[in-house]
Amino acid sequence: MEVSLNSQAATLERPMAATSTTNLGIPVYIYATALASLSIIVGLIWDISWHTSIGRDGLLSPPHLAIYFGAVVSGFFSGYQVLKTSFWGSTSEKQKSVKFWGVFYGSLGALFCIWGCFAMLTSAPFDDWWHNTYGLDVTILSPPHSLLALGMIMVQFGAMISVLALQNQPDPAHLSQGQRQLRKNILQSIFIVTAGFFLVMLFTITSQYQNRNDMHGVTFYVVGALLYPLFLSTVARASKLKWAATYTAAVYMLVLMLMVWILPLFPAEPLLGPIRNFITHYQAFEFPLLLIVPAFAIDFIMQRKGHINNWLLALIIGPLFVLLHLAVQWPMGDFLMTPLARTWFFGQESWYFGSNPNYEYRFAFADWQVSTGWSLIKGLLIAMVVGILFTRLGLKWGNWMKNVMR
């Protein structure tokens, strides 16, 4: 050991100090970054809904403010944490941090949040220039939007890592058994919630490949196999909770459902022409994928086979995820096309104001959207291979996260 200090003693030397909110030893920036993560995801979905319902926005539109609020809160609290630890922090605080550029100390989560904040702020003038140069894009994925998305993801990931590091550190010595349990519950809950927000983000930025018309095509399943086994395996491995992936998927579904239920309650009218679909209220974003089903399976397998070789585990989880995703989403795709889904609960009536409401494939699968025969089998096999590889990656990532302590 290059340095050896008793961390518990160090904690006692300066118990929680000014960076802690309560005597549970959970710093304010943990709550702040979790709030930032929520603000970002709500702002993003609101913004998408704004663009499909109203169209015209400015730099300071309410959804943008919600997103910037997330960036600023996470950046401010994380920056403060880094500067305070670097220049006014105690030895023990520095020892719980990573050192960088010779003078700075900070938690890894704070660094991710700072990066995310700067990336989001950089994307604003970039996006503005982009709109002036190539027109106001009505797509989710463009280079400046991708930088923004990367920033948002990093803020959200920073929130997760900050909680995990705290959770992975030894409990503060001064806490009673009850306080330790309470602290553990709070940290685990915040982790699950921030992981759920992160999952919403993953879905949102790739949602143009995952709407109801995509659910009978193999691309949908390849994209799903790329994103969800990776992240759900990571969460299941990193969290100390028994049903971590299931809870995460539940948070994901709840957030999206709440957005589907709440946004259309508010009036909205298109302010840009041409208007082809005449609407009077906000158009909902997507109904969530039923990820709780494969997530439950992942937790179940992890509980029973979590100890076996990671490659073998990936061989089970990857294909299982694809099959369960297929078993759930294929019929769900059919259901979402029916009038039963055009209700407040599922929100499938929602339609961009500039699109023809009588579009023949609005509530039907076009031929080119449906994979059949060999192309379906080949696509699903590819999805399974992708699922295996990304589950394996997720397990590795989860192992790393389990060990993050700073």
Add this chain to the structure above:
Amino acid sequence: MKALVKTLFISYLILYIHPVNSHVGSPGVIFEGEAGDYQIMVNINPPDVIPGTADIQVYSTTEGIKQIFVRPIYWHTGDEGSPRADEAFPVENSPGQYQGEVWLMENGAASIEVKVIGTQGEGTALVPVMAVSTAQKEMDASLGWILGGLGIFLVILMITIIGNSVSDATQAPGEIMPGQKRKKIIGMAVATVIIALILYGGMSWWNSWADSYRRYMFKPFQANSSVEQTKHGKKMTFQIDSSYLKYRPRTLSFNYMIPDHGKLMHMFLIREGSLDAFAHLHPVRKDSLTFEVDLPPLPTGKYFVFADIVRGHGWHETISDTLLISEPGMNVQLASMQNEGSWQPSDPDDTYIISNPVQPEQVMLAASNIVTCGKPGIKTPLPDGSTAIWEHDGESLQTNRLYPMTFSIFNPDGEPAELEPYMGMMGHAVVMKTDGSVYIHLHPVGNYSSATQDLIKRRIEDENPIFAGFSHAEHFRDSVDQVVASIKAMSEEERSNYLMQLMGHELNYEGEGEHEGHSVVVFPYSFPEPGNYRVWIQMKRNGKVLNTAFDAVVTE
């Protein structure tokens, strides 16, 4: 029944459409007319990138205006598909001027509806605009440096984060196990490679986005102009290159061309450099892409060619080219002047004019009836003995300022002239910057507005928010050809009356003071850039077309 509806629709298009002016380098749209009981002048500066915002300036001297609203109406979706109007607000320290902004979200033929509310009730006017992306922008150096700096900071910070993630971050507080430094370096090296690959991918993505934008950006159609000597004189062929059509919507097919002032194409030939020869011709369609015209006896040299055309949904554009008129082995200047007088125009309204060169040091052509170009504010003699004056107070002309270019014509005895309609209008004007970078074909106040209003009104009356599409392309073209041929076959008087009716135009032209009657022609225009300009105007007096030109210097 369906066929009848289509025929009626085509007939309507042929009879009623009258677009805003075509142009090169002069995208602003200017309108002067009435919105109900309010006399207004509107200057629209359309966005150069779509989606984008159009800047709208409304001027009015009518008293009692309370509010002005503006909104976009697209041909394809009609007024049903338009958002609610935005208010144009009074401009501070500029009485009678209002400024508004309208978003144009899609490429295509659109119009701006200007609604005026005041003590005299409500009134609306419709001003067509073409929504197209034309600009290819570069990033400002200052923004580039800021973004570049932030980008470098982000890259360095991310490499730092990854280096720490695989080393120190997984160490218990206060403990650093051996080998962490090495892990950190390896982590940072791998991160550098991965980030470099991501940046490369991002750059390729950006480039492909820019390529796609460039591909679908508005680019004028190209054409090939050529001349051949026939026994009757020189025949010019104008062949449009249709290869660009694959990036354009089907409605821009050349089969959907419709006549404007009774002509399918208005072509202007202007001698490059000296601008001393000018022709306004109306080529005849041979097939959907080929047009022919018998050239007047123009002097040899290289010419700018501008051909203005209109499609059935109001889309208008200018196709430009250059043409070399040569006569090998003969005197360069006078070669083709020898057959002056023997020219048989392909169209009865074809005209040409020879004037003094734009630069005094350039050689004057030797021809009869040479027109001497005037200058703003100075009375200029015309070849038939009458005189014209561009009424201007002597101040230098400035860019981006709306001018009612007012031309007064006087008989040889000094009395105000009685002008007659020429191709259904009281006058035609062409404004060109001497280097050819700005060209626009203008018409006087009030003419196009009423017809355009009529067109858009018809579209608004159609309650279908989504345009159903044109009829079969060849049927459309045949119908148009028949109408154009029948207009051409009319006597001059018949044609003139017919076109006047077509434009919904009455001889109620308003003049001022001593120029009452039809002695004044006004062309509202805003010069887009500084430089030397020549303005040709064409009117009719005593049954003869009067051609003249003026030179003007425009400053910033």
